[in-house]
Amino acid sequence: MNYPEVFVIRHGQTEWNVARRHQGRLDSPLTAQGRKQARDMGITLHRLLAGRDDVRAYSSPQGRALETAALVLEPLGWFVQQDARLCEIAFGAWEGLTQDQINTRWPALASLEEKDPVSWHFMSPGGETYPDLVRRADRFLSQLAGPAVIFTHGILSRVLRARWLGLNEHDMLGLPGGQGIIFHLSAEGGHQVIEK
Secondary structure (H helix, E strand, C coil): CCCCCEEEEECCCEHHHHHCECCCCCCCCECHHHHHHHHHHHHHHHHHHCCCCCCEEEECCCHHHHHHHHHHHCCCCCCEEECHHHCCCCCHHHCCCEHHHHHHHCHHHHHHHHHCHHHHHCCCCCCCCHHHHHHHHHHHHHCCCCCEEEEECHHHHHHHHHHHHCCCCCHHHHCCCCCCCEEEEECCCEEEEECC
8 A cells, every 4th residue: 555755753762761661551751862852853854844735743642752743843833633543552561661570570471572572562461462553553544645744652653664664563673763763754765764
């Protein structure tokens, strides 16, 4: 399926990112570094999109994504529409825990993280599965009427981009990640990484 041009942005660094806690549907505020990342991406996005009136902005309703969106879009003066399909994966019982805590409480899954990190992310008790995220991503992408800036989270960003590119869950691992980066997907340029 051919989707419109998109600019996918993960939220800036949060306090729990620094503490290496799984956030999922929980939240923690952006750090000073996270706010700087968002402002820097705002300068870059303004340079890329100023004067365009065909692009809409959508964000996960989670606080860290909305705060990032507000800072990034400030130079453009754009409104952002919240969409729950852009929320991060629900990690169930793992939310708020560090990797060490997860490995201690679920030792049988500890070795799987290294052998099959894709599957591991979708095995949290009470959490979402890969097909759950695919359904959300596909519904969102298929309803886009035109180019979009999308503010989301680490795992959903990869799933969205993989679906846009037609990649399976294992090829998705080859996609770059990170914060303070804009991922631009278009028919002309494919998948591009835009950094400050």
